[in-house]
Amino acid sequence: MTERLVPGDPAPAFNLPNADGGTTSLADFAGQKVVLFFYPAAMTPGCTKQACDFRDSLASLQGGGYKVLGISPDPVSKLEKFKARDELNYPLLSDSDHSVALAYAAWGEKKNYGKTYEGLIRSTIVLDESGSVEVAQYNVRATGHVAKLRRDLKIDAA
Template identity: 75%
Template sequence: MTATTTDRLAAGDKAPEFTLNDAEGNAVSLSDYRGKKVIVYFYPAASTPGCTKQACDFRDSIESLQSLGYQVLGISPDPQKKLEKFTATESLNFPLLSDEDHSVAEAYAAWGEKKNYGRTYEGLIRSTIVVDEEGNVALAQYNVRATGHVAKLRRDLGIDTK
């Protein structure tokens, strides 16, 4: 299934429920975070330059985000072993989840047509969905930039502390 802009989630929508395995093979569900605000971000591939920059940005901001009541979950189509290595190499301090069949990315409209260097193909669209305490979408961002994303997200959520 290819996501289109009409399929994209918007504030007020019910966030699709999911259960995926983390880097250690543990099942993690969105429902585990009910009562908390969750930043669910989709990234194309662990250990690539942009995805590493984005993950490290979340890593370096995690204490501040958690102090404001936000949890962070990263989701990619990478297999568990690759996520395990990425987590260890970059000292990541939040769960990375494996969505190898990209069913969760599809449910969140983060999988679809991409264009790169004149080529069109299906792939993961770098996206961030913020889910509120009741499991509803508070903010949905698609085609986000890896560099500076956390700062922009903080501004958009009205939690910029600078």
């Protein structure tokens, strides 16, 4: 597993297919603050809750100057359905080979019901305008995480 990112680390570059039929690159957001949230699987209860929390908080996050990007290992076709079904108003990116999750230390060993396996670690990485890590949160909870993130970033609810 890649060593976890810490504030001040440079953000690893990426270029991923998105649910809108194009590609999204970190370079597209040069000079902007970005919230990257990694989630295990679209259309599952926890991931839906988290994605909808970001949707519902998007205005306040944007008011704080942040762009939001959701990243999962799901194929683009599943992300398209997820985005439409839940009216998600920010880009969803497909990291099907886990390369970006690995670069951000959001892919690694997990334990569930006594079994150990490799998988996506629910994580949120906040980048500043210079492309450096501002906040790195790993093993975050699906429920309540966005409200905590807004508090940590000192962003009021919209």
